[in-house]
Amino acid sequence: MKLLYDLNSLRPPRSGIGYYTQHLIEGLLRQPDVEDIAGWVGSTVFQGASLDALMRTDAALGKAAQFSDGLTASMLRAARHVPGVYKSRTIVRNIMSASARKDFGSRGYLYHETNFVASPYKGPSVVTIHDLSHRRHPEFHPRVAVKYLDDGLPPTFRQVGRVIADSHYTKREIHDIYGLPDEKVVTIHLGVESSFRPYSQEECAPALDELGLRHRGFVLSVCTLQPRKNLRRLVEAFARLPADLRHAFPLVLIGADGWMNSALMRDIEPLANAGQIITPGYVSRATLLKLYASAAVFGYPSLYEGFGLPIAEALASGVPVLTSNVTSIPEVVGDAALVVDPYSVEEIEAGLERMLNDEPLRNDLIAKGLRRAAELTWEQTVQKTADVYRSLVG
Template sequence: MKLLFDFNSLRPPRSGVGYYTQHLLEGLLEQNDVETIAGWVGSNVYEGRDLSALMCDQTALGKAAQFSKGMKATLLRAARNVPGVYKTRTLVRNIASASLRKDFAKRGYLYHETNFIASPYRGPSVVTIHDLSHRRHPEFHPRVAVEYLDDGLPRTLAQAQVVIADSHYTKKEIHEIYGLPDEKVVAIHLGVEACFQPRSDETCADVLSALGLKYRGFVLSVCTLQPRKNLRRLVKAYACLPETLRREFPLVLIGADGWMNSELLRDIEPLASAGQLIAPGYVSRVDLTHLLSSAAVFAYPSLYEGFGLPVAEAMASGVPTLSSNVTSLPEVSEGAAWEVDPYSVDEIAHGLERLLEDSSLRDELVIKGLRRAAQLTWAATVEQTSNVYRSVLA
């Protein structure tokens, strides 16, 4: 098999789609029947050693931190609302890569677009759709982003021979919204990186000390600060906990600043002033894994997820997890998380209090979570994706 990718998703700041692309590439390079892998960024082609260098660029995380705050982050957020910005960016990228895509198609490459909207391609193609939140909850996204996806997805879905969905829930969404036949959409779960694992107090001490935290002494949530992650209800629920619990277990919100979060920031302020909430923003991947394995409880009451990888990563880290009972999240946890109605502040608060006060329940969820997370591997994701390629090329 000869495979082609758009590597723009590997650019910093690298998002979940970027990590998905990287893990696929790492696994595909080990497949015996993969003859070669190539891709582009702008008009530049990456393959062989150049591709390996691109994947191993350790400066990406440092650059990502620069975009999480300050003037660059402000300008990037403002740019999301400029009419035509997404279409213009896509047009520029398509023009830059048009001739090379034409050449790869002639040479028999299968093109896999891992980031929703595929570039025009005359050869066989596959696309991954991670979620359809822009259709179910357009109010959670910048208007120009919704328009961009609404405009590009129908063409992309018509072009692709097979559509990969991150979950059976997302597969169902694709059927309901776009009417694709069952045989054209394949559900393939994501995997959990080996770096997400239980760690000891001693291993995590330096990272915890930098934030003034204690091992198993805080509630953690990790996500971009945006509306569909439901952080306002989480913060309100946490504020309902007895003060003794809030003093013992501060709430830590890890994630880059997002959009439409001015009300969230106002909600945070009283708890932050009381020393009961910490929002350090973006942290490195290494620090994140140490914080995740140190938390007393991981809270992720998201309103909508196409998969919900943070839940799987938390369970793999040996942390009892509170999650939502909607969209794909029950599919990910399979009963290994404490599920709540994400629209109920009272239910979220009750779940947090129960988990923080009941050590036997926490221990039970840790065992279940580790067992479930072990079933979600990137090796399985890569093998199932390779099977999709083989079916297209057969």
């Protein structure tokens, strides 16, 4: 098999879809029947040694890195709301990559779009749909993003031979909303990197010292700061906890700045001034691993997930998880987390207080979480994805 990818999701700061793309390619490079893998960013093609370098470091995308923070990054985030931006970006990217796609298509490469909307391609193709939150909760997204997906997904579904869904829940959503036949949509759960694991207190100390945290002495949440992650209710629930618990277990919110979060930032401000909420923003991968493994509780009461990879990463890190009882989340966690109604501040508050005060419960959830996470491997994800490819080119 010869495989082709749009690698724009690898631009830093790398998000969940970027890591999904990276792990797929890394695993597929070890498949015996994969002859070659190539991809593009803009008009630049990555293949062989250059693709390998891209997997190991973002240095090859250095120009993009300068837009991960600062004034330019803020302007780019604001531009999400400008009509025509998504469409214009798509047109520009399609023009820049047109020659490469035509060349690889003529040489029999299978194209896998890992990020929702596929570029036009004359050859076998596959798309991964991570969730359909833009249809179920359009209020949580910039209108231009909703329009981009509404316009782009129908032609994508007509073009591709198979659709990969991250969960059975997402597969049902695709069927219910777009009417795709069951045989066209394949559920393949995501995996968890082996680097997400329990770490000793000594291994975590440098990362904790940098943020003034103590081991097992904080509540952690990791996500882009955007409405569907339900951070306002999490913050409100945390604010209702007894003062001694808030001081002993500050809430640490890790994640890049998102959209529609001005009200959230106002909610956070008084608690941050009191030292009870810490918002480091986007942190390095190495720091993130240690923060996961050091938290007393991982709080993730999201309103909608197509899979919820941060939850799986928390389970693998040996931290007890408080999360939601909706969408794909129960499918992912099984009995390995304390689940609550994410629309109820009272349930979130009660769950946090119970977990922070109940060490036997935390220990039980840690043990169950490690067992569940062990079932979610990238090796399995890669193998099942390769089987989808084989069904189209075999």
